[in-house]
Amino acid sequence: MIKKKKQIRGVILDWAGTTVDYGCFAPLNVFLSVFSKHGLDISIDEARAPMGLPKIDHIREILKTKRVTDLFKKQNGRVFIEDDVAMFYSEFEPSLMEILPNYSEPIKGVTTVVSLLREDGLKIGSTTGYTSEMMAIVASEAKRKGYEPDSLVTPDDVKFGRPYPYMIFKNMEKLNIFPPECVIKVGDTVSDIKEGRNAGVWSVGVLSGSSETGLSLSESCTIAKDKIAVRKNRAEARFRNAGADYVIDSIFELPELIDEINNRL
Numbered sequence: 345m346i347k348k349k350k351q352i353r354g355v356i357l358d359w360a361g362t363t364v365d366y367g368c369f370a371p372l373n374v375f376l377s378v379f380s381k382h383g384l385d386i387s388i389d390e391a392r393a394p395m396g397l398p399k400i401d402h403i404r405e406i407l408k409t410k411r412v413t414d415l416f417k418k419q420n421g422r423v424f425i426e427d428d429v430a431m432f433y434s435e436f437e438p439s440l441m442e443i444l445p446n447y448s449e450p451i452k453g454v455t456t457v458v459s460l461l462r463e464d465g466l467k468i469g470s471t472t473g474y475t476s477e478m479m480a481i482v483a484s485e486a487k488r489k490g491y492e493p494d495s496l497v498t499p500d501d502v503k504f505g506r507p508y509p510y511m512i513f514k515n516m517e518k519l520n521i522f523p524p525e526c527v528i529k530v531g532d533t534v535s536d537i538k539e540g541r542n543a544g545v546w547s548v549g550v551l552s553g554s555s556e557t558g559l560s561l562s563e564s565c566t567i568a569k570d571k572i573a574v575r576k577n578r579a580e581a582r583f584r585n586a587g588a589d590y591v592i593d594s595i596f597e598l599p600e601l602i603d604e605i606n607n608r609l
Contacts, residue, residue: 349609350526353527354468362550363486374439390412392558395473396532398473444482445485448485457596469494471529471536497515507539509540513543524544538586552595558575559572
């Protein structure tokens with residue numbers, strides 16, 4: 345009996361910073377605003393560092409950052425507790441929901457590449473750090489603008505979100521794609537990379553439009569190329585250190601990468 349040739353059968357894409365919301369600014373802006381409201385002026389790097397995690401976990405990780413922990417203790421006379429995490433999240437969620445429709449534009453190349461992959465018979469899944477309620481807004485707006493994956497799994501659909509692998513496994517089950525070596529996970533954060541690694545799939549980081557690179561679309565067109573290169577090199581290093589199998593500059597490079605992985609398989 346001839347053994348069936350192994351090849352990539354499915355791609356699981358992240359949302360903000362990978363397929364929509366170039367630069368992943370919707371959650372960033374709200375994190376900065378909510379923390380500032382309580383006298384905690386966190387830096388952009390501090391706000392971005394846990395990006396990709398479920399949002400309540402993201403808030404907890406910001407508060408656990410030593411500088412922020414010390415600042416909170418100085419202002420409140422105590423260390424933060426889970427009630428504080430819940431309080432920050434209760435303010436974060438409605439503020440984010442309000443602006444999400446404005447941050448759901450598919451990133452250039454996404455709709456084209458997804459169409460090409462589907463023509464080759466690949467299925468398109470997706471994972472996110474957003475809740476189901478948040479994604480109802482984002483997915484609806486993205487669909488209206490031409491992007492709709494075959495499957496969407498949020499942290500609400502599993503017991504543990506990123507960096508645990510369960511959202512990927514849920515996508516694989518829904519789409520009937522296996523084994524893990526025939527699946528690629530693409531994302532723009534360290535949490536995405538770890539999620540892919542923990543699932544045993546090919547884990548790929550994307551630079552342009554990513555939270556790790558941290559540039560808006562207008563900035564990416566106006567900032568000097570050498571400064572952009574510094575940011576991308578730093579982001580790539582973080583992806584590699586997290587265990588990324590590959591790092592691509594943009595989603596446009598994904599079909600060629602799939603050909604390369606298929607040759608390896």
